[in-house]
Amino acid sequence: MNIAAHAHSLDHSKAEAMRIFGAQRAAYRDRPVPSLQERRDQLRRLERLLLDNQKAICEAICQDFGNRAHQETQLLELFLSVDGLRDCRKRLGRWMKPQRRHGSVWFLGARNQVIPQPKGVVGVIAPWNYPLFLVIGPVTSALAAGNRCMVKMAANSRHLCTLLQKLVARDFEEHTLAVVPDVSGSVFSAMPFDHLIFTGSARTGRQVMHAAADNLTPVTLELGGKSPVIVCQDFDLKTAAERILQMKTVNAGQTCVAPDYLFIHESQRDEFVAHCRRIAPARYASLSTPDYTSIIDQAAHERLMGYLDDAREQGARIVNLLPGNLSDSRLCKIAPTLVLDVHDGMRIMQEEIFGPLLPLKTYRALEEVVEYIKDRDQPLALYLFTRQPEVQRQIIAQTQSGGVAINDCGLHVAQHDLPFGGIGASGMGHYHGHEGFLEFSKMRPVFKQFAWPAFPMLYPPYGKLFERLMSLMLGR
Structure with a gap:
């Protein structure tokens, strides 16, 4: 494609995105608060879309990665998405009810309540690493809250994006839900959404937030960071190794909440390494097994190999956990590796x-670990392996992270009644479950005055009665 044709294509994509945005904004103005039945129907249709097209979805994601086992997609993306939709649909009626709030004793007869209302049009920017789950999760929360929704997917997810665009256009009105292909991230994040959610790197998250600021668009950022694992001496090492390796190798570690580095007591390191050497080959016989996911592209493959080269040159010992070569550039795979x-x-x-x-x-000593973690940016997740409640309380109280999982890794993300989100450099805001509903709702406060005037004696002109009443109210 020549430069002129490419520019024309970009202009067309931008115009199309703005057209869809206009249709959704108009629909929101005409019908700002969809009923419970309408919202449940949308969630049910989204669930049916996923269930009826499982094979096509798995194949599209596999194509985008170069290789990803269909079973991995079924477990980590389809199941979690469908289960989240069902849980949300079940609880939605209770979430939508107005909340009674206490009134001041001085406003006798007045009533307070908070009414959750849709914000309007929500933009979702999804990454490539879990391209289905990280679309469906935010969309579930946004639709449950009664919003219209536009989705921009990553360039590395082009096969899935094409498929979802077709399926969504078939099953949903454009003014309710639309997948927008080809539009650039800079254009999408600069659109005047009523809320914008971005999942991805901290660097890109800053750009998204900067673009959204011009429209005063509220932003939810789900970023990442270096999530630590702490293995205490009392915990069974084999069990810890099994659970840590599962989260580190699923999707080839391309997960925002994957363990990023591990603290192990100096007396137990070699035993932990020995367990890992036995566990990894039992799960993945070789790099060529279709069960093991490819690195997303050659640039990412080279980046990871660069980390290993740099560490090796500075004295690190590289432990390949699979038989054979450490990497295969043709398959774009790298073996599970301890450093x-x-x-x-x-x-x-x-x-x-x-x-x-x-x-x-x-x-x-654990104090060393705590100080190390506290000296760095807050991670998206923290993992602690110990059976001791006091140590669990100590680590949680003395550190900060987006979420915590005790005695396992990553599974807190699959708990629909737990909010998911970061803090500081790992993000802001939450979604999943009730917190997701609240994130995409305007919690609108409503004060209803009693029929009689509340304080006519406090109206001007002020005098002795006013002073006596204020003295009573202030407790003097």
Whole structure:
């Protein structure tokens, strides 16, 4: 495509996105508050869309990755999406009810309530690593709250984007839900949405937030960061290794809440490594197994191999957990890998990894671990393996993170009644469950005055009666 044709295509995509936005904004103005029945019907239609097109969805995602097992997509994307839709539909009636609030004792007879109302048109910017779940999750919350919704997907998700655009256009009115292909992220994030949710890197998140600021658009950012794992001496090492490796290898570690580095007591490091050496090959016989996901593209593959080269040059020991070669550039795969003897000068300890590489740090006392975590940006997740309630309370109280999972990794994201979101550098705002409904709702306060005037004696002109009443009210 020549430059002129490319520019024309971009202009057309922008115009089409703005046209759909206009249709959704007009529909919101005409019918700003969909009924419970309408919202449940939308969620039910979205669920049916997923269930009826499982194979096509799995194949599209596999094509986008180069290889991803259909079973992995079924478990991590289809099941979590469908289960979230069902849970939301079940609880939605209760969420939509106006909330009674207490009134001041001085306003006798007056009534207070908070009414959840839709914000309007919500924009969703989804990443490539979980391209279905990270579309359906925010859309579920936005539709439940009664909003219209536009979705922009990542360039690396072009096969799934094409499929979802077709399926959504078939099953939904354009003024309710639309997938917008080809429009650039800069154009999409600068549109005057009533709320915008972005999932991706912190660098791009800053750009999205900056663009949204011109429209005073509220933003939910789901970013990432370096999520730590702490394994305490009392916890069974084999069990810890099994659970940590599962979250580090699923989707080849390309997960925003994947363990990014691990703290293990210095006396237990070698035993933990030995368990990992046995567990990984039992799950993935070789790099070529279709059960093991490819790295998304060659640029990401080269970035990850660069981390390993840099760590090796600075004295780290690289432990390939699979038989055979460490990587296969043709398949765009890298074996699950432990990186030992790391220090903070290495790139692998400075940047979010987003791949199947796991640095190990050792400690002598938990206080060292706490101080290390506190000195860094708040991560999206923190993982703690211990059976001791007091240690659990201590670590939770002394650190900050978007979410916490105790004695496992990543499963807090699958709990629909827990909010999902970051803090600081790992993001802002929440979605999933009730918090997602609230995130995309305007919680509108309504004060209803009693029929009689509340305080005619406080109207001007002020005098002795006013002073006596104010003295009583202020407790003097």
